[in-house]
Amino acid sequence: MISFTVMMMLAAYLLGSVSSAIVVSFLFGKGDPRRQGSGNPGATNVLRIAGPVAAALVLIFDVLKGTVGVYVAFLLGLGELELGLVAICACLGHMYPVFFGFSGGKGVATALGCLISMGYSLAAYLFGTWLIVILLCGYSSLAAIVTVSFAPLYTYLFKPEYTYAVIMLSVLIIFKHRANIRRLYRGEESKVWKKGKANE
Template sequence: MISFTLMIIFGAYILGSISSAIVVCFLFGKGDPREQGSGNPGATNVLRIAGPFAAALVLVFDILKGTVSVYLAFLVGVDPISIGIVAIAACLGHMYPIFFRFKGGKGVATALGCLIAMGFSLAGLLLGTWLLVVLITGYSSLAAIITVSLAPVYTVFFKPEYIFSVLMLSALIVWQHRDNIRRLSRGEESKIWKKGNVNE
């Protein structure tokens, strides 16, 4: 069972390493998103580069990477701690993809996908938080930072068995946003609808 769990963890990392943003931008003839806009291969940057339909595809695919990985772990009866490690592996694959020179996105959508598989109530609350902050402030990065910071609090009420895994995921994603935090503090962060050579 241990070797099978390790295989699922490895598979989650490999699935996470498939960069939806790079693939979709290539299919849309928009080049490499890592060389445009913010340089981040995520849905927000793709929105600026290739438009809402391409960004929606990236968002869906990035969410599915997390959902499929964690749901598969559920199906085979993996314990909660190992399920958390599977979720972290999927996000690490997205952040540091083996197929794309270990330069990936920030893992927010993939983490949401993992949490969807853990529980719809938890995922819905997190998505609602993200949307609310974006609508109020216009900053995708700030919405992500606030949402993942609140994720452990929500988890205590809805899925307490995953609290340690969610804490690790939250810390990892906040770390990935460290440059955004500096720009936000200096008032230099760009809003989600702004196009051009901008940060995310």
Template sequence: MSEAVLTVSLIIAAYLAGSISSAVLVCRLRGLPDPRTDGSGNPGATNVLRIGGATAAAMVLIFDMLKGALPAYLAFRLGVDAVSLGLIAIAACLGHIFPIFFHFKGGKGVATAFGAMAPIGEDLALSLIGTWIVLVLICRYSSLAAIITAILAPIYTWYFDDRFTIPVAMLSVLIVIRHRDNIHRLLNGEESRISRKKRQPK
């Protein structure tokens, strides 16, 4: 198989894997409201935390990260070049954002993007997770924590393993663009703070 065919095949596979909406599936399995129409309307771990509690949110977070980590790790093991690796990781994120299996209505792609970055190394993974947690504890805005962590991610990557700075930067740009509405709400003081309390059913 030629390198181009391999890359295209991995891009398609990554998109399809990303299109599996864990937020929707977990909510269905646990009898929770559809995260696409309840809470913030974003089918991601943060919204599932709001409507279903920490356990459901953790399940979504882990699966969403795996959707990014597995295609990226497989591509790395197959010797794909850095730019193609970035495209494959972005394909997984685009699958999460525009899932073909769920009417193209998906989440922000943050967990999937960070999952795609995680196989680069434990140091990077811990730095990303630690940065996000500290920022959430300080500001209580999941979106702001994600944006700042995404901006810092290429810097961390350059420090730990500069071979992957370009693909990580590609993912970071996607995350920031995806949060453009959140940025406007943050600037206008209208963004919702994260809550660990499970919303009571009506």
């Protein structure tokens, strides 16, 4: 079972390593998003440089990277801890993709995809929190940070068996947003509908 779990973790990491932001951006003729706008290969930056259709495709694919890996692991009978490790590996793949020089995105959409597999009510609360924050303030990074900060609480309420795994996932994503946190503190972060140096 341990070797099978490791195989699923590796598969989740490799799937997560397929950077949809880079692939979609090139398909739309916009080049590498890591060298434009914020430099972050995520849906928010693709929205700025390639438009809403490209951004929607990136968002869908990034969510699916998390959903597919965790759901397949669930169907194959892995337990709560193993599913949590698979979810973390999927996000690590997105953040540090082996196919793209280990330079990836922030992992928010992929983490949401993982959590969708853990429960629709949980995913709905997370999406609702993200939507409320971004509509109120316009900062994609702040919406992501607030949402993942609430994720362990929501998980405890709906799927308590996954709480520890989600705590680890939340810490990982907040760590990836440390530069955004500094910019938010200094008042230098750009809003999602403005072009410029801002990360998701």
